[in-house]
Amino acid sequence: MFFWKTWKALQAQGVMGINRRNADYVLKYNKRHLYPVVDDKILTKERAIAAGINVPEMYGIIDTEKDIDKFDSIVAPYSDFVVKPAQGAGGDGILVIADRYEGRYRTVSGKIISHEEIEHHISSILSGLYSLGGHRDRVLIEYRVTPDEIFKSISYEGVPDIRIICLMGYPVMGMLRLPTRQSGGKANLHQGAIGVGVDLATGLTLKGTWLNNIINKHPDTTNPVEGVQLPDWNGFMTLAASCYELSGLGYIGVDLVLDQDKGPLILELNARPGLNIQIANDTGLTARCHLVEHHLAALKKAGKTETVDERVAFSQLHFGAQLNAEPSDTQPSPEPA
Ligand SMILES: Nc1ncnc2c1ncn2[C@@H]1O[C@H](COP(=O)(O)OP(=O)(O)O)[C@@H](O)[C@H]1O
Ligand SMILES: [Mg+2]
Incomplete structure (x- = not known):
């Protein structure tokens, strides 16, 4: 059974609204002088190349x-x-x-x-x-990206992309965006693409959301969008997490694609990532962000920092979703010792 919840009901479950996102995350974690690097795709590309990260x-x-x-x-x-x-x-x-x-x-x-x-x-x-x-x-x-074969059955023309939101280099939520006939080959939700939640622990897709409705099949190909294993999931998580070092921005949406020949590539970074990712995952961002913030506070107290791999491991441990799990009553789990 699929259902649509009102935004208010979602907020009660820790769904982040635009005011909280702006005040507690974008303004707090993203220094203004660093914006040009992500707001200009040419600068982002130059930065990524310098950091040894693959881009088109x-x-x-x-x-x-x-x-x-x-x-x-x-x-x-x-x-x-x-x-x-x-x-x-x-x-x-x-x-x-x-x-x-x-x-x-x-x-x-x-x-x-x-x-x-x-x-x-x-x-x-x-x-x-x-x-x-x-x-x-x-x-x-x-370079025009040619999507990996895996996406053939669940995508209509164009290139699907994978959005991963990272807080201080910790992936907190992911979404696969699938172009539709309506979106003209682009994977942007307001062009009419589908957003599909992703289990951060495994890279398995969850349910989809299209034009604000929960869906389970691609409207053009009619294939199920749930339960698809994204290949090289650790590679995607690692790339996304390493964009913190690349950009210096603490709260970003990293957009990645999987090219048939070149593998995972970074398409762009967003300093004000959208909130619809929560609908696609049927889970709020707030609890996940709080957990990362508690973890960072504990690390700071202990005078420690974590590597990209350690950050990815933390996110995979805490932000996995059970396929077909009941909708989020996600509470931050206790801090590991
Ligand atoms: N090099 C590319 N090859 C193929 N498709 C692309 C390429 N760049 C962008 N697209 C398509 O257009 C969408 C939007 O591109 P993006 O670079 O993220 O710009 P925007 O800031 O407008 O979202 C992507 O999600 C993808 O579907
Ligand atoms: Mg984009």
Whole structure:
């Protein structure tokens, strides 16, 4: 039986609301001067590369109108690629080109677009149409991720991504986001993608949420979204946890993808990760965050810090979910000795 709870009822279970997220986590743990690293995807990529973390390869950057004619030479060696606003959000302004067709381009959802249309799109990105606050922006052209075969049956076109929220480098909640026909190949929930909870201990998927309803089948492929084992789950957890060192930000949403050839890659980091992940997991963030905070306080008292692997082990020990478990009455478990 699936059911929909009101936000109020969820709050009673320790679901984090936007005010608490902003005051107790975003403002407290994320220093303002570090925001540019995550709010600009080009900077994030440069940071990740410097830290030895895999990301989709950057093919080129266009930062002025007069550089728009560099586009042809940037993409000449590739038949597929992605054009995106460096400071975009929510999947807006992203063009995923899958193929070429008689001098034109074919997007992942099959739309044919002309060269002029791409140039116009690039010009719109530069003018700030998709950037946070409408500021002038840069255009990033990068490797197109081909999703791992595992996602074929539960995804419609495009690339699913895995969002892991980390507090001080401890993964606290995860969600697999699956593109649908409606989301145009993008894995953003407000474009119409599905969010599916993930058991942090095992990487097994839980139930899904689509357009604010709990679902158990993908609407386009009709395959169940629950009980799918994500491959290399420890690899994902480790990558996500290591983004604390990379960014210096204490409360982030790490977006990862699994490329058929290159394995787990970091797509982007978010300093104000959304709260819908709680609906997908049927569990609140508050209790999990409190447990990490208690643990950190205990470590501090003992003059200790933990490595990435120790942090991942802590999260896997405490934030696993039993498949088909009763909805969260999650209480912080007692601190380990
Ligand atoms: N290099 C890529 N290859 C294939 N799909 C991509 C690529 N980059 C982004 N996408 C798709 O677009 C979605 C949004 O991309 P992302 O970089 O996270 O930007 P945003 O900040 O707008 O969410 C991703 O979840 C993925 O589905
Ligand atoms: Mg994203």
